[in-house]
Amino acid sequence: MTPRKRNDNGVLVLGGGITGIQAALDLANSRTKVYLVEKSPSLGGRMAQLDKTFPTMDCSI
Amino acid sequence: MLDAGRHPNIEVLTNSELIELGGSAGNFRAKVWRRPRYVNEELCTGCGQCAEDCPVVVPNEFEVGMGARKAIYSPFAQAVPNTYIIDRENCLNSDFLVCNNCQKSCDRDAINYDDSGKVVDINVGAVIVATGFDVYDASAIPSYGYGLYHNVLTNMELERVLNATGPTQGHIVRPSDHKVPRKIAFIQCVGSRGEGKEAGCQYCSRFCCMNTVKDCLLIKQHAPDIEEVLVFYIDIRAAGKGFEDFYRRSQEMPELKYIRGRPSKILEDPETHDPIIFVEDGETGKVSRIKVDMAVLASGAVSAESNSRLADVLGIELDENGFFEIDTKYGSPLHTLREGVYVCGCAAGVNDISDSVAQGSGAAAEAERFATRLPEEKEPKEKKEIDTSGPPRVGVFLCHCGINIAGVLDIEALKEHAKSIPNVVHVEDNLFLCSDEGQRMVQERISEHKLNRVVAAACTPRTHEPIFRESCDQVGLNPYLFEMVNVRDQCSWVHTTTPDKATAKAKDLIKMGVARSKHLQPLYKNSIPVNQSVLVIGGGVAGMCAALELEAQGLKVYLIEKEGRLGGILNDLTRVYPANLSAFELSRALMEKVEASRIEATASTEINSIRGFVGNFDVATTNGNLKVGAIVIATGAHIYKPGDEFGYGQFDNVITNQELENILHDSRDKIKIKGETPETVVFVQCVGSRDPEKNSGCSRYCCPTTIKQAIRLRESGVNVAVLHRDMRTVGAQAEEQYRRARELGVKFIRYNDERLPEVFGDGGRARTVEILELALQRILQVDVDYVVLAAGMVPNEATTAKLHDILKVPRDADGFFMERHAKLGPVETTIEGVFVAGCVSGPKDIADSIAQGSAAAAKVASIICKETVELEPTTCTVDQSLCRACGQCVEICEYHGPSLVELADGRRAAKINQALCKGCGTCASWCPTGAIVALHFTDEQIDSMMEALLAGVV
Numbered sequence A: 001m002t003p004r005k006r007n008d009n010g011v012l013v014l015g016g017g018i019t020g021i022q023a024a025l026d027l028a029n030s031r032t033k034v035y036l037v038e039k040s041p042s043l044g045g046r047m048a049q050l051d052k053t054f055p056t057m058d059c060s061i
Numbered sequence B: 001m002l003d004a005g006r007h008p009n010i011e012v013l014t015n016s017e018l019i020e021l022g023g024s025a026g027n028f029r030a031k032v033w034r035r036p037r038y039v040n041e042e043l044c045t046g047c048g049q050c051a052e053d054c055p056v057v058v059p060n061e062f063e064v065g066m067g068a069r070k071a072i073y074s075p076f077a078q079a080v081p082n083t084y085i086i087d088r089e090n091c092l093n094s095d096f097l098v099c100n101n102c103q104k105s106c107d108r109d110a111i112n113y114d115d116s117g118k119v120v121d122i123n124v125g126a127v128i129v130a131t132g133f134d135v136y137d138a139s140a141i142p143s144y145g146y147g148l149y150h151n152v153l154t155n156m157e158l159e160r161v162l163n164a165t166g167p168t169q170g171h172i173v174r175p176s177d178h179k180v181p182r183k184i185a186f187i188q189c190v191g192s193r194g195e196g197k198e199a200g201c202q203y204c205s206r207f208c209c210m211n212t213v214k215d216c217l218l219i220k221q222h223a224p225d226i227e228e229v230l231v232f233y234i235d236i237r238a239a240g241k242g243f244e245d246f247y248r249r250s251q252e253m254p255e256l257k258y259i260r261g262r263p264s265k266i267l268e269d270p271e272t273h274d275p276i277i278f279v280e281d282g283e284t285g286k287v288s289r290i291k292v293d294m295a296v297l298a299s300g301a302v303s304a305e306s307n308s309r310l311a312d313v314l315g316i317e318l319d320e321n322g323f324f325e326i327d328t329k330y331g332s333p334l335h336t337l338r339e340g341v342y343v344c345g346c347a348a349g350v351n352d353i354s355d356s357v358a359q360g361s362g363a364a365a366e367a368e369r370f371a372t373r374l375p376e377e378k379e380p381k382e383k384k385e386i387d388t389s390g391p392p393r394v395g396v397f398l399c400h401c402g403i404n405i406a407g408v409l410d411i412e413a414l415k416e417h418a419k420s421i422p423n424v425v426h427v428e429d430n431l432f433l434c435s436d437e438g439q440r441m442v443q444e445r446i447s448e449h450k451l452n453r454v455v456a457a458a459c460t461p462r463t464h465e466p467i468f469r470e471s472c473d474q475v476g477l478n479p480y481l482f483e484m485v486n487v488r489d490q491c492s493w494v495h496t497t498t499p500d501k502a503t504a505k506a507k508d509l510i511k512m513g514v515a516r517s518k519h520l521q522p523l524y525k526n527s528i529p530v531n532q533s534v535l536v537i538g539g540g541v542a543g544m545c546a547a548l549e550l551e552a553q554g555l556k557v558y559l560i561e562k563e564g565r566l567g568g569i570l571n572d573l574t575r576v577y578p579a580n581l582s583a584f585e586l587s588r589a590l591m592e593k594v595e596a597s598r599i600e601a602t603a604s605t606e607i608n609s610i611r612g613f614v615g616n617f618d619v620a621t622t623n624g625n626l627k628v629g630a631i632v633i634a635t636g637a638h639i640y641k642p643g644d645e646f647g648y649g650q651f652d653n654v655i656t657n658q659e660l661e662n663i664l665h666d667s668r669d670k671i672k673i674k675g676e677t678p679e680t681v682v683f684v685q686c687v688g689s690r691d692p693e694k695n696s697g698c699s700r701y702c703c704p705t706t707i708k709q710a711i712r713l714r715e716s717g718v719n720v721a722v723l724h725r726d727m728r729t730v731g732a733q734a735e736e737q738y739r740r741a742r743e744l745g746v747k748f749i750r751y752n753d754e755r756l757p758e759v760f761g762d763g764g765r766a767r768t769v770e771i772l773e774l775a776l777q778r779i780l781q782v783d784v785d786y787v788v789l790a791a792g793m794v795p796n797e798a799t800t801a802k803l804h805d806i807l808k809v810p811r812d813a814d815g816f817f818m819e820r821h822a823k824l825g826p827v828e829t830t831i832e833g834v835f836v837a838g839c840v841s842g843p844k845d846i847a848d849s850i851a852q853g854s855a856a857a858a859k860v861a862s863i864i865c866k867e868t869v870e871l872e873p874t875t876c877t878v879d880q881s882l883c884r885a886c887g888q889c890v891e892i893c894e895y896h897g898p899s900l901v902e903l904a905d906g907r908r909a910a911k912i913n914q915a916l917c918k919g920c921g922t923c924a925s926w927c928p929t930g931a932i933v934a935l936h937f938t939d940e941q942i943d944s945m946m947e948a949l950l951a952g953v954v
Ligand SMILES: Cc1cc2nc3c(=O)[nH]c(=O)nc-3n(C[C@H](O)[C@H](O)[C@H](O)COP(=O)(O)OP(=O)(O)OC[C@H]3O[C@@H](n4cnc5c(N)ncnc54)[C@H](O)[C@@H]3O)c2cc1C
Pocket: A014, A015, A016, A017, A018, A019, A020, A037, A038, A039, A040, A043, A044, A045, A046, A047, A050, A052, A053, A054, A055, B016, B017, B018, B130, B131, B132, B133, B135, B155, B156, B159, B207, B211, B214, B304, B306, B310, B344, B345, B346, B347, B351, B352, B353, B354, B356, B823
């Protein structure tokens, strides 16, 4: 299947937790325009609330 | 987080929601509703004056209601963006009342009570859904009394209590009397693995076991005097890379006891408010009442409440648990039923961080198919660089890291000390230097005070140095004029109990950092051209998916496979969980796609050698030579070959799960093993896994595989028993299938490490299996026709050892390849341009292997989409006039950096390839003539640090 592409296409990422941020960064680093939409007032999602995370015990932010 | 907020290609729209999605893949039209913030993002600096002056105090949701915030607030200290927001439900301004305090206090006039939000239209090619999960509301289980009893908390609340920036500054105290608890109990599976309606969901939430293990270790750190920690559990599910070792570490904690059993209820002692736990011990069957000081409910995850609304907007479906439904026909966990809409992380089911991150990258690669690239940025405009020729003007910035640093070190004393160091012209502290606001502050001070060196006394350079360097670079200060001193890991964390000495050590470190900074020199990155092609090694699912994804992005892809055909382990399987797809169909579909593509796939081929570096690898294979810019290693794993355990090799009716898989593959409806239909089959789990002597990790695939095979056998009338230590059925549908197996009459019997099951037989055939039944403490004998060993996954030794040798990718304790970061960089390695995907970095199932294949493709794309790649300039160089060409550096360097070359005058001397050099400095310390200089660690810099430290001492 050949995707039908317009020539100015970005990607919409819904959710600014660790998963959405990772997707957004990878796209942006491959020169794709990203719109990162987050429902709450800040990025970060659940992980920003955690203290240290398993299994490497480093800080979450 | 900050990276995403700063990236020029990312537009962050917080406080926003998608309300409409029209069009189709490649051409979606989205409407996004930006809810009013009442504070202008462009004007607000995040100074927080407004919140100081706001009279309304409400519970803080970020602290799970335990702390307080104002009606105008910033959600947390490192929020991105750090713009404040007004919570209009609690704000006093209304039709009848005027407060206006915040408006009056804001210097920048950023506050607008009439903000009404707006709808923005966005055209995109693809949509990625990464909207996460909600935490299960533990008050739905009345028998545990959460919300009623004072000292019953959830794991999320404990998370905030343990956090240095949380409501208790990291001190563990129990809510009723603020005393340090001496006895804490954890109750696992709250809201997960439920049977009844009130119990929440049926699946396993996957992170809560490990999170409890982590919390236990942290409790010991935060409250060293703790007397007892009890964990009530059903199975401990340490199924992920490094998890088993982590679990084992916790078992060494003498205060910690793991007790099998699910408490039936909790009551509260009305006087002391101590929770009393009623539990039947799963092993002995005895019911006991256990009084503790505090109980923690390990609440699981549920699908987000807003999913159904969002699913309507997106035109996709939800599954029976309320997560976004996956189109399973690709075996990939990323496709939804609408083309161009992908799902990843906890939006599609519960995942830990590592799997979520891999899926996020994987979804990025998929979405890339429908996106177009922005034009490559031409050489950045000549930046005005700050002149560094004059005397050093050093700025010292101290970070509190919440209370991580400031809770132990005397910040004021450090400031005074820093001010007294010669050449230091500015000193300032900040709650979180890494926050947006902190970084902006540093940038402003660089300009205001004409700083030409910056020293940060903060946390670890491993994660945070890049952020500071980037900030310096943005305002024209060469990033290599920045120096970081780690006063957290090296002072406040390790010397918590001796704050004076910790502060004294921090003073020394700062003094040394400043001394070194004065000798730092600007360094500049070189760029080298990138070869726009990729090599994928290994043609299993992970390799094929990586190759297909890369090809879809228009890259030249080579795929080499050692065996005669593609497919890997899949070729030996019959039907595969979770969706019961035919392994044959799945791998055939992938092979056909590979064949139809422009991928150059060659079977029966192996690697001979690889030389070169990111962007420019020279590869020699048994089938010719290649030049590529990046490499994906997807050579999979092997299945553990049992020695003589459990009679394997001795009795011919003791087989592995892989051998059984072959048998099932060939059986139609009636299952026949070697010609006869067995009556009883016993599975033994964890053979060659979870054993520090052989393979310390849990292999993760074998529990769900046993369930799959047991159901198949049971359905054709065979009696099945599974002997296990914990059933680790994590992942999509796994717990549900586990329940189904029990309902079908498969028996599950637990054994422990101390007494393994034993297999007895005669005449080359196993006849009985003996197991100690823990619950009744009696020996059970089962007559068997077949014993199936659930063999773990081990590294493919020959390949892994060879590639390790050639490419220097480090291996972990079990011998699998090590990722750059177990959680945050699951498909990257420490070698630039080399990636890993699938079981080569540890046991995984098909869905995770596929997600990693796609993720690796996304990572490769971010290198190869550029014409050049930048090289780190912190390398070593040779002063050839001093070199005697002894060649010791050539021998000692692990990375093949130095070589001997002929100079114009015919003399020979060493030369270091800047692209291969990692700047480790080994050669510099070895060079007998001192000809080699480590550019970012010159002798002068190191000497100056020593002098600073020893000044006044000797
Ligand atoms: C108590 C606890 C402890 C944990 N500890 C660990 C640990 O130590 N290690 C580990 O690996 N994992 C741990 N986990 C699991 C970890 O939190 C998750 O794996 C991870 O947060 C998943 O990230 P995510 O981005 O998919 O989802 P989330 O973190 O939930 O992020 C989703 C984001 O999307 C936003 N959003 C929601 N709906 C919408 C919408 N309609 N539009 C726009 N945005 C929306 C949300 O506001 C949120 O910011 C823990 C979980 C909990 C609850």
